[in-house]
Amino acid sequence: xxxxxxxxxxxxxxxxxxxxxxxxxxxxxxxxxxxxxxxxxxxxxxxxxxxxxxxxxxxxxxxxxxxxxxxxxxxxxxxxxxxxxxxxxxxxxxxxxxxxxxxxxxxxxxxxxxxxxxxxxxxxxxxxxxxxxxxxxxxxxxxxxxxxxxxxxxxxxxxxxxxxxxxxxxxxxxxxxxxxxxxxxxxxxxxxxxxxxxxxxxxxxxxxxxxxxxxxxxxxxxxxxxxxxxxxxxxxxxxxxxxxxxxxxxxxxxxxxxxxxxxxxxxxxxxxxxxxxxxxxxxxxxxxxxxxxxxxxxxxxxxxxxxxxxxxxxxxxxxxxxxxxxxxxxxxxxxxxxxxxxxxxxxxxxxxxxxxxxxxxxxxxxxxxxxxxxxxxxxxxxxxxxxxxxxxxxxxxxxxxxxxxxxxxxxx
Numbered sequence: 207x208x209x210x211x212x213x214x215x216x217x218x219x220x221x222x223x224x225x226x227x228x229x230x231x232x233x234x235x236x237x238x239x240x241x242x243x244x245x246x247x248x249x250x251x252x253x254x255x256x257x258x259x260x261x262x263x264x265x266x267x268x269x270x271x272x273x274x275x276x277x278x279x280x281x282x283x284x285x286x287x288x289x290x291x292x293x294x295x296x297x298x299x300x301x302x303x304x305x306x307x308x309x310x311x312x313x314x315x316x317x318x319x320x321x322x323x324x325x326x327x328x329x330x331x332x333x334x335x336x337x338x339x340x341x342x343x344x345x346x347x348x349x350x351x352x353x354x355x356x357x358x359x360x361x362x363x364x365x366x367x368x369x370x371x372x373x374x375x376x377x378x379x380x381x382x383x384x385x386x387x388x389x390x391x392x393x394x395x396x397x398x399x400x401x402x403x404x405x406x407x408x409x410x411x412x413x414x415x416x417x418x419x420x421x422x423x424x425x426x427x428x429x430x431x432x433x434x435x436x437x438x439x440x441x442x443x444x445x446x447x448x449x450x451x452x453x454x455x456x457x458x459x460x461x462x463x464x465x466x467x468x469x470x471x472x473x474x475x476x477x478x479x480x481x482x483x484x485x486x487x488x489x490x491x492x493x494x495x496x497x498x499x500x501x502x503x504x505x506x507x508x509x510x511x512x513x514x515x516x517x518x519x520x521x522x523x524x525x526x527x528x529x530x531x532x533x534x535x536x537x538x539x540x541x542x543x544x545x546x547x548x549x550x551x552x553x554x555x556x557x558x559x560x561x562x563x564x565x566x567x568x569x570x571x572x573x574x575x576x577x578x579x580x581x582x583x584x585x586x587x588x589x590x591x592x593x594x595x596x597x598x599x600x601x602x603x604x605x606x607x608x609x610x611x612x613x614x615x616x617x618x
Contacts, residue, residue: 233498240459240492248462257463258596259588266581268550275554279348287346288354290551294336295357297322298364307534309418316372316426328542330374331533333365334381338529341403342522359406366411367418380533387519387528391508400521422556442478443534449477451484460489476541480534507556519555526552 241258248254273281301321308318320329340362347354369377385404389397424427448469452461465487467475477483484493507524530539530549539545 233495233502237492237496237499240495241463241488244459244488244492247459249465250462250468252591253361253595254463254465255452256540256588256591259348259584259591260545261463263397263584263588264546268553271550271554272557275558278558284349287343291340291354291358292363294340294361296533298361298368301368302364307599309422309425309427312425312427314422319372320369321614322544325541326372327374327376327537329373330377330543331537331539331542332545333368334374334377334533335526335529335539335545335552336364336486337369337407337523338381338384338404339526339548339552339555340370340407341400342519344403345518349559359410362407363410366408367414370411370415371418376533376537380529381560383532384525384529387532390526392521392524396517400525403518439484443472445472445477446479446482447481449482453485453490454481456489456491458491460485460487460492463487476538478537480538480583503557523552523554523556526558 232486241261243255245258278286282498303318304321305318308314316326320326323329323332340358344355344358347358369381385397386403448471449466452466452469455461466472466477466483477486481493484496488496507527526549530545530552533539539549
């Protein structure tokens with residue numbers, strides 16, 4: 207619903223910056239053609255169009271988000287950051303209080319921390335990426351009120367508590383690796399101020415975790431943590447192997463979006479690796495050209511911020527981007543809308559400065575009307591596809607989680 211509502215405005219934003227987007231348009235155009243070919247020849251038929259249209263809408267929303275952020279004043283950006291902190295504070299407090307009440311009732315289970323998510327790994331990914339963007343939110347919102355940096359510290363500390371209780375190895379690895387990458391790439395006080403804030407969040411969160419565990423022992427509550435070994439692959443190698451095997455069978459244009467969920471010999475709807483997922487479903491040609499476009503954008507971002515910088519917001523954005531990339535190598539972050547939304551915030555923070563300085567093409571009233579009509583039409587098609595998908599999914603049978611989608615799909 208949110209994507210459908212925002213897409214018409216996103217089309218206008220893309221048009222406004224059309225000249226600025228030409229430089230990286232060639233690999234993206236080739237990737238788009240390959241993606242259409244992949245959808246057209248998909249093993250799961252029209253199901254692939256559900257994801258295809260959704261992917262298009264997300265891309266447009268990313269561009270429009272950067273455009274909106276670039277046109278914001280400091281006051282507006284501060285208000286948006288304050289809203290982000292308040293919403294995060296409310297959610298984290300709700301889950302924390304709920305689990306404290308459960309603990310007092312003798313119930314301890316990490317799955318109860320996954321409120322609003324399909325599993326603990328999805329919840330941990332959201333908590334981790336939200337923690338990493340919080341220094342930027344604190345800096346921006348400080349112009350609105352002194353209370354917001356305090357709320358952000360509390361919220362991020364609670365998120366660290368959640369990650370610790372949920373025992374998410376992927377989240378911890380990415381949290382440690384992403385800032386290290388940015389520390390190597392950037393210079394200046396901004397990165398050290400950022401790391402200092404993250405260290406404060408980790409210290410607060412681990413202190414809360416210690417208090418939580420002491421309370422659990424004192425109450426005599428012995429619940430359920432992860433039943434898997436720390437060194438367990440959690441079935442990842444099987445998922446990777448099946449994905450690579452399918453890639454070799456259809457190497458150029460893949461088996462089509464959502465086709466991995468139709469495999470009979472795997473129980474999950476995606477391979478928990480964004481690169482293997484793209485190779486299997488979209489093919490090598492799309493993956494190479496789309497990654498080339500992303501590397502071009504990333505190179506521009508790093509070059510723009512390569513000098514000494516004190517901009518904590520830009521550093522936060524870069525860390526969020528690298529966190530998403532690292533964690534997506536062994537999880538399904540691109541399939542968690544709330545996590546992709548935080549990535550959208552991070553991309554806006556780091557790209558807004560360059561976007562603001564580029565040439566803008568004014569959208570005439572006639573073109574604006576056309577773009578809103580086109581965006582609205584695509585949004586309607588998207589909603590119809592979603593409704594058709596849900597109508598076609600069998601009520602009974604094995605369920606496979608995929609994005610917001612529940613249900614197995616069969617090859618045509």
